[in-house]
Amino acid sequence: MLKSWTGPAVLATGFVIVSCAFGQELHLKTRTIQTPAQATATLPSLRQSGGNLQTTHQVVEFDHPAGAADINELMLAGAQITGILPDNAVMISIPGGLQTLPFGVIWVGPVDAQDKISPMVVASVASAATADNQTPVIVEFHSDVAADNQNTVQTSLGMSFLRPSGMLPQHVIVQAAPADLAALAARDEVAYIFPADAGMLTGAPLYSCAGMLTTTGTIAQYANVTHGWDLDSDNVAHLTYYFGSLTPKVPAATVENEIQRALSAWASHVNVQFSPSAISSATRSIYIEFASGAHGDSYPFQANGGMFAHTFYPVPINAETIAGDMHFNADEAWAVGNAGSKVDVYTVALHEIGHALGLSHSDNPDDVMYPYYHYGQTLSANDIGAVQQLYQVPAPVTQAPAAPPVVVTTTTSTTGTVATQPPEATALALTIDSVPATTTASILNVTAVVNGGAGPYTVLWQTNQGYTGTAQLSGSNMWTACDIPLAIGSNALTLTVFDANDHTASRSVTTVMQPPASAPPAPIKVSIASPASAVVNVTASTINVSGTASGGAGITQIAWQTSNGATGVATGVSSFVASGIPVLQGTNTIIIRAYDSKGASNWVALVAVHQ
Numbered sequence: 001m002l003k004s005w006t007g008p009a010v011l012a013t014g015f016v017i018v019s020c021a022f023g024q025e026l027h028l029k030t031r032t033i034q035t036p037a038q039a040t041a042t043l044p045s046l047r048q049s050g051g052n053l054q055t056t057h058q059v060v061e062f063d064h065p066a067g068a069a070d071i072n073e074l075m076l077a078g079a080q081i082t083g084i085l086p087d088n089a090v091m092i093s094i095p096g097g098l099q100t101l102p103f104g105v106i107w108v109g110p111v112d113a114q115d116k117i118s119p120m121v122v123a124s125v126a127s128a129a130t131a132d133n134q135t136p137v138i139v140e141f142h143s144d145v146a147a148d149n150q151n152t153v154q155t156s157l158g159m160s161f162l163r164p165s166g167m168l169p170q171h172v173i174v175q176a177a178p179a180d181l182a183a184l185a186a187r188d189e190v191a192y193i194f195p196a197d198a199g200m201l202t203g204a205p206l207y208s209c210a211g212m213l214t215t216t217g218t219i220a221q222y223a224n225v226t227h228g229w230d231l232d233s234d235n236v237a238h239l240t241y242y243f244g245s246l247t248p249k250v251p252a253a254t255v256e257n258e259i260q261r262a263l264s265a266w267a268s269h270v271n272v273q274f275s276p277s278a279i280s281s282a283t284r285s286i287y288i289e290f291a292s293g294a295h296g297d298s299y300p301f302q303a304n305g306g307m308f309a310h311t312f313y314p315v316p317i318n319a320e321t322i323a324g325d326m327h328f329n330a331d332e333a334w335a336v337g338n339a340g341s342k343v344d345v346y347t348v349a350l351h352e353i354g355h356a357l358g359l360s361h362s363d364n365p366d367d368v369m370y371p372y373y374h375y376g377q378t379l380s381a382n383d384i385g386a387v388q389q390l391y392q393v394p395a396p397v398t399q400a401p402a403a404p405p406v407v408v409t410t411t412t413s414t415t416g417t418v419a420t421q422p423p424e425a426t427a428l429a430l431t432i433d434s435v436p437a438t439t440t441a442s443i444l445n446v447t448a449v450v451n452g453g454a455g456p457y458t459v460l461w462q463t464n465q466g467y468t469g470t471a472q473l474s475g476s477n478m479w480t481a482c483d484i485p486l487a488i489g490s491n492a493l494t495l496t497v498f499d500a501n502d503h504t505a506s507r508s509v510t511t512v513m514q515p516p517a518s519a520p521p522a523p524i525k526v527s528i529a530s531p532a533s534a535v536v537n538v539t540a541s542t543i544n545v546s547g548t549a550s551g552g553a554g555i556t557q558i559a560w561q562t563s564n565g566a567t568g569v570a571t572g573v574s575s576f577v578a579s580g581i582p583v584l585q586g587t588n589t590i591i592i593r594a595y596d597s598k599g600a601s602n603w604v605a606l607v608a609v610h611q
Helices: 043-049 068-076 119-126 147-157 178-185 198-202 252-267 345-356 381-391
Strands: 025-027 032-034 057-062 080-085 089-093 105-109 135-141 171-176 190-195 237-243 272-276 285-291 309-311 326-329 410-413 416-419 429-432 443-451 458-463 468-470 478-485 489-498 504-513 525-530 535-538 542-550 555-562 567-569 575-582 586-596 601-610
Touching: 057 080, 068 080, 068 089, 119 135, 119 178, 119 190, 135 147, 135 178, 147 178, 171 178, 178 190, 237 252, 252 272, 252 345, 252 458, 252 468, 252 489, 272 468, 309 345, 326 345, 429 489, 429 504, 443 458, 443 489, 443 504, 458 478, 468 478, 478 489, 525 586, 525 601, 542 555, 542 586, 542 601, 555 575, 567 575
Parallel strands: 237 272, 237 285, 285 326, 535 601
Antiparallel strands: 025 032, 057 089, 057 105, 080 089, 135 171, 135 190, 309 326, 410 416, 429 443, 443 478, 458 468, 458 489, 489 504, 525 542, 542 575, 555 567, 555 586, 586 601
């Protein structure tokens, strides 16, 4: 019976965030499993201490993040990858278990049955009035378990599997007593059991997501993700975004506004700042595009296949520049708002941005980050708490005082009692301070005043030159859009405010940028030519990096530093070589930074995995 289980404390939440040493722990939602720092056991003893030759599905943990070479070695051994457990483990399917131990493997073994049941299900069972209470749950099968094999499990256990419309192929709904759930968890084919959304049984329209992606596979539902993007020196994660191809089914400006509104919804709760990028391949940047079919990654879309979007986990699990990228299925019926059978841009973007920040799927049906979500859903306390564990709580911002409550009074006249009705809500309005008709500056700051509507507010800006961004609160009801890039010629700027009721108001102004007396210096560019890949496996204790740099006010120096604290200066400037950069066992991030004569700089990163 589930009530008799002992182990970690049950948390009534879909997320579990644990701070730990990188690379030597397995992070499951049920518990964190400590594993040795180095592989000291032979394959037979690994089997004896945790492995099972009769178990098809097993966890393989490396002493480093599993890369393409590791995955290839496992596949050559006959294994199929069925899930990813950040930071350095994979779930494989291989009948009879591994016959040889791949390089760098420190632990091999199956997942215990008790680790296959969500803490939320355990809590639900523990609080049930009767021991035979039937809790509706989603049973997730490993990705290699086909429908026929799922039906075999159903028949052998004498259960009824429900597959409502919109269910992912590896999911079924079961209403079963605790003893039956324990029997399901004991099956090798079953990966995880977690609460079902009640709306799935009533036919309520839900959006589905197969999970957060890595370049080697999908993050498992049972995995617990423990980190996202690194914070910068000011304790804030400064991220940028870039819009690629957008759907023609919705005006481009509207699509951008909806996605920016979703970015702001997350950023308002944590130390994360999003700003638009002028280049598509910038580091710490989220590339956002609508694409069809095969579009350059390992996860092609199907036309109207019910997979609306997918997103890649941040660095270091994924390398730049694919880390954090969001791809939307261009063949879906995109719209803005609850338009019948169409798909709302904001709703999907809100879920996918959670993945881009490093959140995996929650077990809680009330969360935006649950695998099945619905139109109109807002970030839950659990969503907010989970992302704040990764990025901390932002410093408080002084908001405008709340309007006093309306008091309804009555007066008596000679003809009876007359009620004084509350005034109607003030309509949302936006006014923009004047801007110069002409300017020689390359950027513009604009202040706007918001009145009416219902807070909190989000103010977005965009120009006819393709630049977009979010204005920041700068007073009780004042918002400032800072450093808006201008292009030579006419620049039309539009500011749009969104209130808590999704009402909007917009205003536009125009300024003309005149050519400066002398052209500003070109931006600093630095690139790595060798190694050619952004992530490279090395066996030596040092690495040489070469590349080129240009722009700025004349490049004067190329410096390097590593995540392990080593620093140095490269030889050469426009064409440079950084020799003998030390790399330690595991993952090493190497930053190459170019400086110009005025002290300005730009940088590029390389990840070296020392095996």
